Amino acid sequence: MLKEFREFIARGNVMDMAVGIIIGAAFTAIVTSLVDDLINPIIGLITGGIDFSNKYVVMSGTVPDGAGLQVARDSGAAIFAYGSFLMAVLNFLIVAWVVFILVKSVNRMKEAAIGKEEVVEAAPAGPSQEELLSQIRDLLAARA
Template identity: 45%
Template sequence: MLKEFKAFIARGNVLDLAVAVIIGAAFGRIVTSLTEDILMPLIGKVSGGLDFSGYFLRLGPVPAGYTGSPDDYAALKKAGVPLLGYGEFLTVAVNFVIVAFIIFLVVRAANKLVDLRSAPAAEPADVTLLREIRDELKRRP
């Protein structure tokens, strides 16, 4: 069983997948930072200084022992208050759109490279000329 596992791990597909997962996780962190630290504050600034991550609706009562702010989403969530965090959802949705767009650009570029590689090479001019001469000779009686 150990030999089979080693053979499975040594396959190129598994190693490629592992590398892709690791790079994907790092890429996800970069996009999350881009969204949370750059884009959403800019969007908040344009919309009047609003912080989208703080938009929520309380769906239940605040526990009696809660001493934090009633407007602190993270503290209320930590205290176990049921919340509808639509601002957090908006941030994650923007994050997703950015990731999807970047993946689209990468796939598009890769497809263009594949098309360039698979396109037949142009025939050299001397071969074309020789082909024309051959065809002309065939037409003569």
């Protein structure tokens, strides 16, 4: 069983998956920071600093006037937290847009690299060794 486990771990796809998960976690931190630290403040500036995350409607129960979402949740009242949902959707759309732009940029760079490789491969190849030997033979035969 230990031998099978070592073989499983030694497979290339398992290691590739592990590297992908680690890179994905680091990438998530970068995208989260980009959204939270750069994009959301710009959106807050445009919307006048409105924070939708504390917007809710009390469905039943009592909540003190002007209480934040967490206080409303802690009071035990049934609340409809539409602002929190709107912020989650907005953050998802922002993250999706950022990932789209990054993937599009990476694909563009890949296409440029592949295009350069194709140009190098498309360069005309010189005559083969047999063709050169045939030409030399023909030249020597023409002299004689």
